Amino acid sequence: MGQPNDGLKDITIIDIAQEAGVSYSMVSRVVNNKEHVKPEKRERVLQAMARLGYVANQQARSLAGGRSNVIGLLVRDLTTGYTGEIIRGIDLELTAQQYDLMLYTTHNRKTREMVHVTSIVRGLADGLLIILPTQPESYINTLRQRNYPFVLIDYQGQDTEDLTVVSANQQGAYQAMQYLIEAGHRRIGFITGTLETSAGTERLAGYKVALANYGLPIDPTLIQGGDFLQPSGYQGAQKLLDLEVPPSVIFASNDVQAFGVMEAVRDRGLRIPQDMSIVGFDDIPQATQVHPPLTTIQQPLEDMGRVATRLLIQRLQDPHVSLASVVLSTKLVIRQSSGLFI
Amino acid sequence: MGQPNDGLKDITIIDIAQEAGVSYSMVSRVVNNKEHVKPEKRERVLQAMARLGYVANQQARSLAGGRSNVIGLLVRDLTTGYTGEIIRGIDLELTAQQYDLMLYTTHNRKTREMVHVTSIVRGLADGLLIILPTQPESYINTLRQRNYPFVLIDYQGQDTEDLTVVSANQQGAYQAMQYLIEAGHRRIGFITGTLETSAGTERLAGYKVALANYGLPIDPTLIQGGDFLQPSGYQGAQKLLDLEVPPSVIFASNDVQAFGVMEAVRDRGLRIPQDMSIVGFDDIPQATQVHPPLTTIQQPLEDMGRVATRLLIQRLQDPHVSLASVVLSTKLVIRQSSGLFI
């Protein structure tokens, strides 16, 4: 009878085989839930595994079998809570499916994306989740050519073959605009996100379409360029406030940018929302932490992570199954940073 | 002459060996920068690698050699920016050293920590970084027994053998108290963090020691229990505001908790800082996003990540080198959420 693992030696299937008195390929079958195992032997093996504290060696598994049960996650940054929320969803699904998560961070340096992708593809991950990339076309081509499984989160590329999970960015922006226009606002300032991302362009499109539909002019001076980051919100807001006739509300392309807008508005001694309404996009956790709490368009971030992960795993398990991209709906959340304009 | 990789077949060292006309152990030597390779051959191999686009198979490497060049990161949660900042530091160091990062998230469910650790130890990571764990003693014992390399971030356990990177929690809290007392505050409310963490107990200790040193009484009604999360800040603040003589300032055990305090204070119609000063701890990115910006004790989060990673890698490269735990200093950052009490 073997001894429980004393922590000094790794238990392999060979140890289990000895302990259970079977061949080690039998153990492999049990571990992988394959058929052709007599229930009684299966039981013996299972008990031996429990007794000795067997944990499979993933590297050996993937070397031999070609799967690693690891999926990679390529993100820009983890400091805003946006990615964190998505990861919560990913994680939930991954744990349920017994996958591990490899994290690759680019920290906004574009060249690093390519480097990462190269090593990922060859490396330890069976598939890849990509959150809000900037111009991913270059390396996504590599992935496509190699037929490497990946899912894009919050990015809608040109290629309709790609698996993507996005939220309804344009409709979301439209919703916000609808609310603002019906609240009496006529001059609505907008600060764009990175226009290299589909989230950026679509939110801008929602802004423009809404104006058009309501018969309002599109005034280019009311549209300031930005990059989804806080400083761009601050600067964009400053320019809007410098206009001869400033807008009565500023719609930022995401929440983080909206925080920059809040700062700029306050620095001018204006009150929110009495003097200036502010609207964001995303509904990250901070949106309720700031004061006044931010009116914003809620993206179902956790769901996006979860759905994307499920898609990827399905693709992994059956490469031939036909899968569709998913668009999740957004929701207007009215808080105290916005009000009527009379 | 071989062809550049067309994406259909993985290039192995055997392909490189053929291409360069050497044995494949020669290739391994070049890849691993070992000695006993004639410069001219090294050059030939390097060129063949570039030509064919060779990327090493990590799994095979670690199976054969015992190292995976992956380090694991065990965290609770990624939604507050706190962890994100630390990861930025980890990442910086890791990339420089050619390591990959495996992410394990517990989402505050304690049982998951143990599960993760078991598979990590056996699994794909050479070492483990652990951020702010709750009562890690159980599974840390497993790690110690196995002599598995790990570094604790923001947790100071009992065992002085462990490698840890913390900031000066007690001194930080003391600094804040000093500032508050010298600003005229006499009744200072405190909301504790999880007292199962050293960060929690040390910050409380700093509070108490400061009071004692300044000859102020320790009033138990001014100390509310909390858990580092926002709701506990809200609730703690409510209790403090309900006192017959409420404090003039509330010192929260971290920034997130302080946001909850802000909320509660506002809900009573009190102004910050005129009616109530608020101080946090950590200086996460959100501390400047809220209004008024939060006075807090800054932890060098990115540095903590970087230092911890460096420690771990040193330990990995030379298991016998003697390494010391590191305490990084904190800094008081005075913003607009706190003021004089006259």
Next chain:
DNA sequence: ATGAAAGCGCTAACAT
């Protein structure tokens, strides 16, 4: 249903 055996791609110990 079960066992034996051939790799997976690589490192490292051993020859030469």
Next chain:
DNA sequence: ATGTTAGCGCTTTCAT
């Protein structure tokens, strides 16, 4: 300095 070879722990194919 270079080549040969034996595993690392496992999956999978092929016998039986």
